[in-house]
Amino acid sequence: MRFGVYVGPRSVLGAGVHFSHPTSVVIGDRLVLGERCRLYQQVTLAGAPEGEKAFPRLGNDVVVYPGAKVIGEGRVGNNVVIGANAVVNRAFGDNVVLAGVPARIVKRLDAGSESAAT
Template sequence: MLHTKFLDTCTCEVLGGKPRWVYLRLLKVLFSRSPSRQSVLYIRLVQLCSSQGWSIIANWAQYRLVTSFGLYVHPRAEIGKGLRLPHPTSIVLGGGLQIGERCLIYQQVTVGAAPRNHDGLMQRVGDDVTLYPGAKFVGRGRVGNRVVVGANALVADEFGDDVVVAGVPARVIRSTRAGDRVGAVHRL
């Protein structure tokens, strides 16, 4: 992650799109009582410092994430712009995975690392996805764009765009596309 991308992402996610006094306002967030903004800022700090080779600062930010929020984000996880964490506790985002833009992730969500035989980054979560509390992604589990994953769902299969999935194991319970019949299955 480049410094300019870090500032752009933090301005959008942490500061609500207000580009004035960015550095001072980000410093204020580090010492504020807003856990959702603070956790996103620490995630972005880990990504920036890891990509730049600043391991001491990256380890410190990772330590703060784990001890303050119980939140583990692997430095190799690629997370798109617009991440929101309303209740940033007990969230695990493994290595080698890719999460799309404008994702909303609630507490106790686990998105496992990419399988060992997978080359490069594995897209687990598309754009505009909501992951409700307790959702788990394991094995080949992945979802497309504009998907809602229900509470405590176990996603172990591949699902396409515009669906609502829930259950253990997860299955499509509703399609959100206009004109589709209810319950239509859309696979990647």
């Protein structure tokens, strides 16, 4: 744990990952986080217990707002916004805004627009 961020030893973080408010951020073991992602405070990205194959994978240009969780087999495509306190526990494709518990699509983003992470 450094600066309030824990990253599991077998996790892979892409280039340009940004911790906007690096407090109480947990990135569990074996997680894959794409390029140019932005994480806010109290975000948890966690997989299944040791021995199981379920672990999150986030694409490029993903923004994860405060308190959100991506757990188990939660897979998130490119250019996705995950709203505050949302819980993602299943797969979602590209160019969407997710919110709620469990998370659901609340908006579709234009694939040609600028990245969600900017």
